Amino acid sequence: MSDATVLQQEIAVEQEHVDRVYSRLAELRRDASRAEKEGYQLAGVGNFGALVERDAMVFHAARRRHALDTEYEGLVFGRLDLKTGATHYVGRMGIRDDSSQPLVVDWRAPAAAAFYRATAAEPLGVVRRRMIQSSRERVTGIEDDLLDPDAAPADMRVVGDGALLASLSKATGRGMRDIVATIQREQDDAIRSPASGVTIVTGGPGTGKTAVALHRAAYLLYSDRNRFAGGGILVVGPSGVFVEYIATVLPSLGEDTATLRSLGTLVPGFGATRVDPSDIAAIKGSLRMRRVLERASHDAVPDGPTELRLLYRGTLLRLGKDELDKIRRSALPRGARRNEVRGVGFDRLFDALWAQARQHKVSGLPEKREFESELADRGDFRDFLRAWWPRFTPMRVLRWLAVAPRLKAYANGVLSREEIARLQGSFDALAAEGPTIADVALLDELDEILGRPRQAAKKTKNPFHVRDGIQEVSTYADRQAAQRAQQVQRDEDYREYAHVVVDESQDVSPMQWRMIGRRGSYASWTIVGDPAQTAWAGDPAELDRARDRALGSRKRNSFALTTNYRNSSEIFAVAAEVIRAIMPDLPLPRAVRSTGVDPVDLVAGAAALPDLVREVAEKQLADVDGTIGVITPVPRRDEMAGWVAGLPERVQVVTALEAKGMEYDAVVLVEPSSLTGDAAGIRTLYVALSRATQRLTTVGTVADWLPKG
Numbered sequence: 001m002s003d004a005t006v007l008q009q010e011i012a013v014e015q016e017h018v019d020r021v022y023s024r025l026a027e028l029r030r031d032a033s034r035a036e037k038e039g040y041q042l043a044g045v046g047n048f049g050a051l052v053e054r055d056a057m058v059f060h061a062a063r064r065r066h067a068l069d070t071e072y073e074g075l076v077f078g079r080l081d082l083k084t085g086a087t088h089y090v091g092r093m094g095i096r097d098d099s100s101q102p103l104v105v106d107w108r109a110p111a112a113a114a115f116y117r118a119t120a121a122e123p124l125g126v127v128r129r130r131m132i133q134s135s136r137e138r139v140t141g142i143e144d145d146l147l148d149p150d151a152a153p154a155d156m157r158v159v160g161d162g163a164l165l166a167s168l169s170k171a172t173g174r175g176m177r178d179i180v181a182t183i184q185r186e187q188d189d190a191i192r193s194p195a196s197g198v199t200i201v202t203g204g205p206g207t208g209k210t211a212v213a214l215h216r217a218a219y220l221l222y223s224d225r226n227r228f229a230g231g232g233i234l235v236v237g238p239s240g241v242f243v244e245y246i247a248t249v250l251p252s253l254g255e256d257t258a259t260l261r262s263l264g265t266l267v268p269g270f271g272a273t274r275v276d277p278s279d280i281a282a283i284k285g286s287l288r289m290r291r292v293l294e295r296a297s298h299d300a301v302p303d304g305p306t307e308l309r310l311l312y313r314g315t316l317l318r319l320g321k322d323e324l325d326k327i328r329r330s331a332l333p334r335g336a337r338r339n340e341v342r343g344v345g346f347d348r349l350f351d352a353l354w355a356q357a358r359q360h361k362v363s364g365l366p367e368k369r370e371f372e373s374e375l376a377d378r379g380d381f382r383d384f385l386r387a388w389w390p391r392f393t394p395m396r397v398l399r400w401l402a403v404a405p406r407l408k409a410y411a412n413g414v415l416s417r418e419e420i421a422r423l424q425g426s427f428d429a430l431a432a433e434g435p436t437i438a439d440v441a442l443l444d445e446l447d448e449i450l451g452r453p454r455q456a457a458k459k460t461k462n463p464f465h466v467r468d469g470i471q472e473v474s475t476y477a478d479r480q481a482a483q484r485a486q487q488v489q490r491d492e493d494y495r496e497y498a499h500v501v502v503d504e505s506q507d508v509s510p511m512q513w514r515m516i517g518r519r520g521s522y523a524s525w526t527i528v529g530d531p532a533q534t535a536w537a538g539d540p541a542e543l544d545r546a547r548d549r550a551l552g553s554r555k556r557n558s559f560a561l562t563t564n565y566r567n568s569s570e571i572f573a574v575a576a577e578v579i580r581a582i583m584p585d586l587p588l589p590r591a592v593r594s595t596g597v598d599p600v601d602l603v604a605g606a607a608a609l610p611d612l613v614r615e616v617a618e619k620q621l622a623d624v625d626g627t628i629g630v631i632t633p634v635p636r637r638d639e640m641a642g643w644v645a646g647l648p649e650r651v652q653v654v655t656a657l658e659a660k661g662m663e664y665d666a667v668v669l670v671e672p673s674s675l676t677g678d679a680a681g682i683r684t685l686y687v688a689l690s691r692a693t694q695r696l697t698t699v700g701t702v703a704d705w706l707p708k709g
Contacts, residue, residue: 088111284511562589662691
């Protein structure tokens with residue numbers, strides 16, 4: 001019997017089971033829709049209890065229907081044939097038949113662990129592991145791994161060349177794919193590591209760090225939903241481009257409760273995309289900036305009043321600049337939060353005016369409380385208070401650093417003269433263009449330093465309240481469910497996450513670690529990154545201290561990923577040559593596949609460069625079915641985007657920094673020589689060269705751009 005015939009017969013076997021799964025899925029969908037409709041009909045009973053019951057029934061039914069209606073491409077993707085003779089099918093969600101027998105085991109369940117962990121050396125009771133490839137409800141292919149040949153029945157068929165390598169040749173779309181069907185053992189170890197403490201995952205390009213982090217989030221939600229869905233999971237990435245790229249992964253795994261944020265959007269009200277030069281970002285990211293910001297937050301308001309003059313009952317009361325500064329300083333000692341001690345400042349001002357009124361023996365001077373009330377009723381005095389001690393916003397104070405004399409005064413003795421000089425001008429665009437990504441951490445720090453005016457606590461609505469004096473009868477389970485629902489409705493600046501995932505952690509500055517840490521005080525953590533890809537140009541020791549302070553004393557569990565699944569060996573060889581120029585002893589991941597296609601290096605004059613870049617992009621559109629990344633120097637992104645304007649959406653233009661964590665079928669890297677000036681640039685070049693899965697073309701005006709070791 002030919003291999004083709006065997007393949008078709010085995011596909012037919014799997015199709016029969018997949019048909020059964022989708023048939024059962026359709027039944028569950030109908031049941032959920034019916035329950036939802038019946039819930040709405042309860043409203044016709046006409047009493048308050050029926051309305052509460054309706055809401056609960058409709059909520060749970062709609063939630064179940066949404067889960068079943070979600071587009072699960074490849075719902076069933078794996079099969080385990082066990083030594084015991086049992087067979088388990090593995091998929092994106094667990095489904096049972098009408099007699100409660102499992103048709104599909106959820107990939108996160110303990111029963112599915114062997115699908116990822118079994119090897120030929122340690123089969124874990126698995127004889128054959130099969131990956132099932134499909135398009136919607138139709139099985140299109142299968143790939144087998146025979147893990148225990150001695151235990152295989154004589155009639156067991158083995159098909160294909162191996163599941164992993166078959167999947168690696170697939171084209172990529174605009175968003176990141178999940179790897180749920182092809183998780184490897186070293187990845188699974190990290191995904192299923194203990195929920196508490198800190199899981200640290202390191203690995204070179206293409207080792208699946210980001211995929212591991214996201215699949216771990218899905219695994220935690222499955223294993224302890226009350227804790228992690230109730231408290232929330234925060235996923236932090238380096239850029240908006242990156243967050244958009246990974247946004248579909250968790251929903252494709254059946255999870256849509258996690259919060260995804262870039263470093264530029266962690267502070268509500270800001271969506272920073274501007275990037276500072278690396279030397280400026282290193283200064284802004286240093287912990288020394290906290291002292292600079294503290295000094296700014298305690299300073300007098302620019303263009304604020306320097307004198308208070310009040311005519312009170314025929315007597316002039318006057319406080320000059322020195323007296324006002326003394327009052328401000330006494331009310332605002334170091335460590336005090338300016339917005340929270342505003343009332344103290346006003347009290348000290350009243351005290352000074354009262355003392356002066358008594359000194360001048362004002363005629364008919366009332367008791368102090370009445371004196372203060374009379375002043376507070378005066379519009380001119382209220383105007384003075386608002387101008388002298390307003391309610392400060394972080395952005396208002398940060399903009400003071402755009403004034404050179406103020407920046408110099410705040411930074412004197414904290415930053416060097418050279419650093420102050422480089423920092424000058426970097427805040428000038430705040431008003432017109434908003435903050436840079438590095439500025440967002442400074443805004444969050446200022447929010448902490450300034451504090452917020454005290455507000456009355458909002459009352460939590462009782463979901464079982466019917467009307468005055470009447471409360472619906474509820475069970476303990478009802479109250480617990482209601483409490484979890486209220487927890488999910490989080491504030492915009494929510495800071496009590498149960499788990500925090502930080503991707504591309506090697507680029508998180510010390511100030512950014514403080515920003516993230518405020519949102520993870522009660523959380524367990526997953527930290528993924530690669531030190532060789534860091535763009536951080538500041539003090540490494542300071543970075544380590546800030547990260548350790550954010551993570552606290554939590555137990556660390558470390559995992560190293562050693563296999564590059566993304567790049568062909570031909571492409572990664574070029575990237576490896578680049579990084580070894582500055583890190584010759586760095587252990588690099590092993591690229592496991594070869595395409596036989598070497599990277600291409602093209603050189604052109606400046607005038608011919610735009611046409612050449614477009615020509616290469618058009619060629620790659622014909623060569624690959626997936627996405628093409630045109631990677632540009634940061635300052636020239638918009639210019640070079642114009643060179644490929646009008647090409648299909650498969651062509652995406654990103655800067656070398658935005659390319660962090662991204663993956664493309666083909667890459668056009670423009671002007672690689674612009675990244676070879678220093679160690680940070682070479683590390684960024686290493687990142688850019690390792691984004692492609694199939695084709696890499698470098699295009700520039702300099703012929704010999706490879707750094708020399």
